[in-house]
Amino acid sequence: MSENNNGVQHLKQADFERAVLKSSTPTVVDFYADWCGPCRMVSPVIESLSKEYSGRVNFVKVDTDANQALATRYQIMSIPTVMIFRDGKVVDKVIGAVPAQVYKQRIDAALEEN
Numbered sequence: 001m002s003e004n005n006n007g008v009q010h011l012k013q014a015d016f017e018r019a020v021l022k023s024s025t026p027t028v029v030d031f032y033a034d035w036c037g038p039c040r041m042v043s044p045v046i047e048s049l050s051k052e053y054s055g056r057v058n059f060v061k062v063d064t065d066a067n068q069a070l071a072t073r074y075q076i077m078s079i080p081t082v083m084i085f086r087d088g089k090v091v092d093k094v095i096g097a098v099p100a101q102v103y104k105q106r107i108d109a110a111l112e113e114n
Contacts, residue, residue, distance in 0.1 A: 007050045009060045013067045019060060021088040026110050027058040028103075031074070031081045033065050038097040039080045045100045046082070049107070057107060084110045 008030075011019055020027045030046050032039035043061075050059035064071040064079055074083065074090070084092040084106060091113065092106045 007054060007059065008047055009058070011060045011062050011067075013070050016062070016067075016070055019058070020085050023058055023085070025056070025058050026084060026086045026091075026107075027060060028107060029083045029085060030059070030061045031064050031071060031076045031083070032061055032079055033063060035065075036079050041097045042080045042082070045103065049100065049103055052104075053107060056111065086110055086113070 009015075009019065011029075020029060028046070028049070030039075030042065032043070046059055046061070050057075053059070062070055064076055070076075074081075078095050080095075080097060082094045082103065083090050091110050094102060094106060
């Protein structure tokens with residue numbers, strides 16, 4: 001597991017259960033691939049949101065090419081796919097590149113359910 005300067009952790013499959021499924025903090029997971037143009041568009045949005053929601057929401061990225069078993073487990077058919085996990089379960093999912101406001105609405109809704 002590594003973390004960039006913006007607080008978004010890059011996870012490998014071995015870290016996923018601890019960092020996402022067992023986390024007591026809601027977690028946004030960005031399933032992406034380096035070659036994916038829309039993924040590159042979403043990346044700075046996710047990084048910006050990680051700063052905005054710092055301390056309230058964890059943000060992680062999972063490279064679907066390097067972690068194919070996780071992509072299969074969560075039925076990732078298109079990337080980017082951004083999932084919001086709470087208490088070890090997927091509570092929301094956004095497929096494709098969307099404006100930051102859409103992610104914010106989904107994250108805020110997940111926080112309100114807490």
